[in-house]
Amino acid sequence: MATITLRQTKEKIVNQVEVKQFLQTQGVLYEHWNVEKIPTSFQNKFNLTPEEKEELLALFKSEIEELSARRGYKIWDIVALSESTPNILELVRKFEEIHTHSEDEVRAILSGHGIFIIKGDEATGYFDVNLEPGDVISVPEGNPHFFTLQEDKQVIAVRLFVEMEGWVATPYTDTEYVN
Numbered sequence: 780m781a782t783i784t785l786r787q788t789k790e791k792i793v794n795q796v797e798v799k800q801f802l803q804t805q806g807v808l809y810e811h812w813n814v815e816k817i818p819t820s821f822q823n824k825f826n827l828t829p830e831e832k833e834e835l836l837a838l839f840k841s842e843i844e845e846l847s848a849r850r851g852y853k854i855w856d857i858v859a860l861s862e863s864t865p866n867i868l869e870l871v872r873k874f875e876e877i878h879t880h881s882e883d884e885v886r887a888i889l890s891g892h893g894i895f896i897i898k899g900d901e902a903t904g905y906f907d908v909n910l911e912p913g914d915v916i917s918v919p920e921g922n923p924h925f926f927t928l929q930e931d932k933q934v935i936a937v938r939l940f941v942e943m944e945g946w947v948a949t950p951y952t953d954t955e956y957v958n
């Protein structure tokens with residue numbers, strides 16, 4: 780289950796009802812998929828073959844189709860990152876630049892962890908959403924944000940797109956950003 784850290788005040792939100800409410804007020808989609816059904820053979824496995832990625836997509840077919848029917852996504856894939864990913868440090872550095880997209884950015888975490896740093900409303904400022912397996916999140920289109928990995932530096936996530944071009948990142952310079 781996700782937790783929130785507000786960057787301005789360092790306040791943490793861990794209660795799941797409050798996390799849901801908070802994200803709702805910020806316009807961020809937050810749902811859950813049942814990751815218990817992932818076979819144990821995938822445990823601690825972050826280096827996936829194309830066949831294994833297909834297996835995971837097939838396992839979550841109904842969740843993907845339901846979410847897509849509701850929100851208009853047309854294509855999806857699996858991203859798997861870990862310390863064995865070539866150029867992982869360079870990749871993460873590239874991720875850690877504030878940007879926007881012309882469509883919303885959806886991620887369903889199947890394994891490992893991730894953090895979305897999102898610009899909230901004026902009173903809230905930037906906040907971190909610390910993501911756990913099963914968390915499904917979508918950053919609204921045009922909303923400044925970036926993604927990074929947690930200490931474990933590993934994640935497997937489903938990405939869904941309306942169209943691949945929608946994911947092009949437009950850099951966003953922000954003096955209000957709190958590091």
Ligand SMILES: [Fe+2]
Pocket residue numbers: 878879880884924925926948
């Ligand atoms: Fe993004």
